[in-house]
Amino acid sequence: MVEPYRILVSNDDGIFAPGIQALAAALEAVGEVWVVAPDREQSAQSHALTLARPLRIRAVAPRRFAVDGTPTDSVFLGINQVLKGKVDLVVSGINHGANLGEDVIYSGTVAAAREASLLGFPAFAMSVVGNGEHELRAAAGLAPALARRVLKEASTRRLLLNVNVPNRPPEAVRGVRWTRLGSRTYGAQVVEMIDPRGRPCYWIGGATPQYTDEDGTDCNAVLDGYISITPLSMDLTDHRTLAQLDVADLAWEPPPRGTGG
Numbered sequence: 022m023v024e025p026y027r028i029l030v031s032n033d034d035g036i037f038a039p040g041i042q043a044l045a046a047a048l049e050a051v052g053e054v055w056v057v058a059p060d061r062e063q064s065a066q067s068h069a070l071t072l073a074r075p076l077r078i079r080a081v082a083p084r085r086f087a088v089d090g091t092p093t094d095s096v097f098l099g100i101n102q103v104l105k106g107k108v109d110l111v112v113s114g115i116n117h118g119a120n121l122g123e124d125v126i127y128s129g130t131v132a133a134a135r136e137a138s139l140l141g142f143p144a145f146a147m148s149v150v151g152n153g154e155h156e157l158r159a160a161a162g163l164a165p166a167l168a169r170r171v172l173k174e175a176s177t178r179r180l181l182l183n184v185n186v187p188n189r190p191p192e193a194v195r196g197v198r199w200t201r202l203g204s205r206t207y208g209a210q211v212v213e214m215i216d217p218r219g220r221p222c223y224w225i226g227g228a229t230p231q232y233t234d235e236d237g238t239d240c241n242a243v244l245d246g247y248i249s250i251t252p253l254s255m256d257l258t259d260h261r262t263l264a265q266l267d268v269a270d271l272a273w274e275p276p277p278r279g280t281g282g
């Protein structure tokens with residue numbers, strides 16, 4: 022008998038978020054789903070690991086575990102402790118909100134998938150673009166087919182995918198596009214308020230993002246009504262700049278003996 026696939030699901034919105042529940046339910050069609058996710062919202066925690074205190078894993082239902090830590094903590098514990106490395110695929114989401122362009126730097130949803138990839142497992146992250154009410158059906162509908170595709174290709178290549186789905190009913194989605202990361206900025210707005218004790222406090226990150234209009238990007242695909250899938254790599258090297266730089270003007274000369282440490 023062939024063992025069913027084992028799929029680990031996590032997110033950054035917390036284990037009780039509607040998005041992760043829709044994703045876990047959809048992936049049951051592909052294999053045995055295990056959920057290990059933060060016990061509360063952890064959006065924009067990026068790839069943070071908790072190193073200065075112990076973590077707790079709380080079983081909340083069969084094959085469902087809440088971690089009092091970050092998305093990355095959850096995936097690390099899910100793979101290495103809960104499932105002891107017996108994982109075929111890791112899927113993160115469905116995030117309530119876009120992870121387009123530079124969002125992937127800040128996103129806990131993407132980091133959860135990226136941690137799985139760093140640990141050697143195929144992974145993808147799914148997000149629904151938009152604020153307020155999120156239409157999860159299109160993302161949940163795509164998840165099983167994408168999971169099968171990634172599982173099929175996982176033996177021949179390393180795959181880490183970032184998926185963004187327009188916030189509209191499945192019948193209004195125009196198709197799927199393979200994309201590169203675009204650019205999206207939130208500005209530099211700081212809102213100062215006065216707390217009940219008369220001291221100033223500050224809210225950041227509240228601005229509406231601005232998109233750069235560029236063909237082939239995740240931002241444009243979603244704005245055009247398509248599901249965007251971007252393959253991600255870990256290499257942050259600026260290869261174009263590297264090729265243009267010359268070290269001749271930085272010829273190394275050791276400092277004179279006796280200076281410094």
Ligand code: MN
Nearest residue numbers: 033034064116
């Ligand atoms: Mn989130």
